[in-house]
Amino acid sequence: MNWQSKATALADLVTDPDSRWLAPVARVPRHELVPRWFDRDGSGQWALRDGPSAPEAWAAAAYADRSLVTRVGILHADDADPDDRPTGKPTSSATHPGLVVRMLRHGRLGAGLSLLDLGTGAGGLTAYACSRLGDRNVTSLDVDPYLVRAAGERLAAMGFQPKMITSDATAHVPGSYDRIVCTVALAPGPGLRPVLGALQAGGRLATTLARTSLIVTGWKHHNGDVVGRVERDTAGFMPTRSGDDYPPTLAELxxxxxxxxxxxxxTGRYPVVDVANAWELRSMLEVTAPGIEVGYESSGRERTAYLVHPDGSWARASAEWIDPPQVHQSGPQKLWSVLERIRNRLNAEGALPLLGANVRITPDGVCHLSRGQWHTSMGA
Known part of the structure; x- marks a missing residue:
């Protein structure tokens, strides 16, 4: 495979001509990090794709600016058989290079600074960071021992020898670092404490918050607070997990x-919306009523959205196309009403207060957001 020209084209696509990340992206043979992956087939099921057996498709996938799912549920693509059709949520992926570069930029990296790549995955961010910073300054951590081992071996074959750690970041993060860049989404609260503890005073954190698309960056002060902002940029990452798979969804609800x-x-005021893909709405919903899970179905012009919460609340809104939906709700919270109040605010003010908000994360993991007269806390 003539991967060098493809990597160069990818670098031109996802970086600027004067970017310090141009050369690292162009130098890394990304296909070697993702020899196998899962993709949706014609029926919407996960199907295995094997790179070496289809080199042209392998190159097209590896050097496109797209994410490649490498694990579904507890099944790694490397361990899958061609006839396997895993079910469940994706639990690891090779993040698309453009987003990796954006997160690295948010991290404000520099020569001699130590970096923790939290969420090794396939090893793409680690590879780019090693290429620019030198592998002695890079540590990569993941909860999955297989991912850590496989990525470490593939990085070594490229000549990179970063420190590789297997650990549950919600329980323990070994070492201390000048920069922590996360390609998993962190949940505010106690599970965030180990990450904050591993960040040196004066260091910088770049992460997303679980169940949101909010990219939060901040500098750690000597009192332990991380102070910064919600970037005017968005990203969607898988949340951290502590075991082999995510906890079961609220199937009964x-x-x-x-x-x-x-x-x-x-009768609802606004048309049915696919909340999961309306990123700003989804983010504000999590900030307002943490823990909501969402679902969406469409058939022809019929559309239905679902909201459920661990406290037993649920909501269903159904309509044809953009007609006002019929809304059913039960439980202590009226979840669709919560969503409609958010949409009211968006329509009345033209924007939600999230992007550009000030952030203060205290050592207990609580994330305080504020903008103008608006303020809230997550993870208390």
Whole structure:
């Protein structure tokens, strides 16, 4: 495979001509980090793709600015058989290079600074960082021992020898670092404490917050607070996990939401929306009512959205195309009403207060957001 020309084209696509990340992207043979991956087939199921057996497709996938799913549920693509059709959520991927570069930029890296890549995955960010900073300054951490081992071996074959660590970052992060850049989404609260503790005073954190698309950056002060802002940029990363897979979804509540008449029935004000892909709405929903899980179905012109919460609340909104939806809700929280209040604010003010908000993360992991008269806390 003539990967050098493809890597150069990718670097031209995802960086600027004067970017310090141009050369690292052009130098890294990304295909070697992702020999196998999962992709959706025609029926929407996960199907294995094997790079060496289809070199042209391998090159096209590896040097496109796209993410490649490398693990679904507990099944690694490296261990899968061609007939396997894994179910569940993706649990690891090779993040698309453009987003990797953006996160590295948010990290404000420089010569001689130590970096923790939190969320090794396939090793792409680690490879770019090693190429620019030198591998002695780079540590890569993941909860999955296989991912750490496989990425370490593939990076070594490229000539990179970063420190590789297997650890649950919500419980313990060994070492201390000038910069921590996360390609997993961190949940505010106790699980954030180990990451904050591993950041040196004067160091910088760049991460997203779980169930949001918010990129939070900040500098650590001597009192332990990380102070910064929500960047005017967005990203979607898988949340951290502590075990082999994510906890089960709220399947029983989703079943209720699909099949049950709600305690409260009404006509909604706004059309049905796929909340998961309306990133700013989804982010504000998590900030306002943390823990909500979302679902969406469409068939022809019929669209249905679901919201469920661990406290037993659920909501279903159904409509044809952009007609006002019929809304069913039950439980202590009226979840669709919460979403509609957010949409009211968006329509009335033209924007939500998230992007550009001030951030202060205290050592207990609580994330305080504020902008003008608006303020809230996550993870208390």
């Amino acid at each position: 989703f079943a209720l939401a699909r099949d049950t008449e709600g305690e409260s029935r009404s």
